[in-house]
Amino acid sequence: MQRRSIRLISSLFAFLAIMLLFYGCGPGVKEQVEKDQREEAAIEPQPPDESNAEEETQAEPLEPFEEEEVVETESISFEDINFDFDKYDLRYRSREVLNQIAFTMFDNPRITLVIEGHCDERGSNEYNLALGERRANAARDYLIEMGVEPHRIGILSFGEEMPLDPGHDEIAWAKNRRAHFVTSQ
Numbered sequence: 447m448q449r450r451s452i453r454l455i456s457s458l459f460a461f462l463a464i465m466l467l468f469y470g471c472g473p474g475v476k477e478q479v480e481k482d483q484r485e486e487a488a489i490e491p492q493p494p495d496e497s498n499a500e501e502e503t504q505a506e507p508l509e510p511f512e513e514e515e516v517v518e519t520e521s522i523s524f525e526d527i528n529f530d531f532d533k534y535d536l537r538y539r540s541r542e543v544l545n546q547i548a549f550t551m552f553d554n555p556r557i558t559l560v561i562e563g564h565c566d567e568r569g570s571n572e573y574n575l576a577l578g579e580r581r582a583n584a585a586r587d588y589l590i591e592m593g594v595e596p597h598r599i600g601i602l603s604f605g606e607e608m609p610l611d612p613g614h615d616e617i618a619w620a621k622n623r624r625a626h627f628v629t630s631q
């Protein structure tokens with residue numbers, strides 16, 4: 447049980463590291479900071495020019511400030527894909543789901559994706575972590591082949607640690623052999 451807890455904590459740290467990579471080191475951060483600094487400098491008040499003091503007193507009234515409409519983006523979620531026992535080959539239905547994910551990512555260039563690989567409870571912890579990683583990589587490789595930029599996709603394996611269905615039969619095991627998709631914008 448202690449090994450399981452250590453693996454879970456290690457997996458969570460890896461997930462956090464991937465998320466920090468996606469959020470903290472995005473391309474263009476330096477350019478955006480420099481642009482923000484230039485805009486702030488342009489907004490700073492300038493000392494009045496005394497030669498034009500009379501002209502300034504007769505300036506036209508300012509237009510009322512209109513607030514920009516804030517558009518909230520809705521959360522995007524994708525269907526899980528499932529795998530056969532002890533396999534990481536993509537099924538036909540899995541390819542359909544991955545095609546939908548790829549097209550959504552093309553339409554939304556700010557979306558990043560973490561693919562979580564999961565297994566059923568059969569097999570050792572080490573084996574299931576490796577199999578979960580192979581499942582996540584299979585989905586990632588397919589998305590990259592479709593044209594999604596590799597830096598927008600991370601992977602994480604949970605092995606058998608986070609079952610979708612806690613049951614101990616074939617129906618539960620079939621649900622747990624999956625890749626799950628977590629998006630962020």
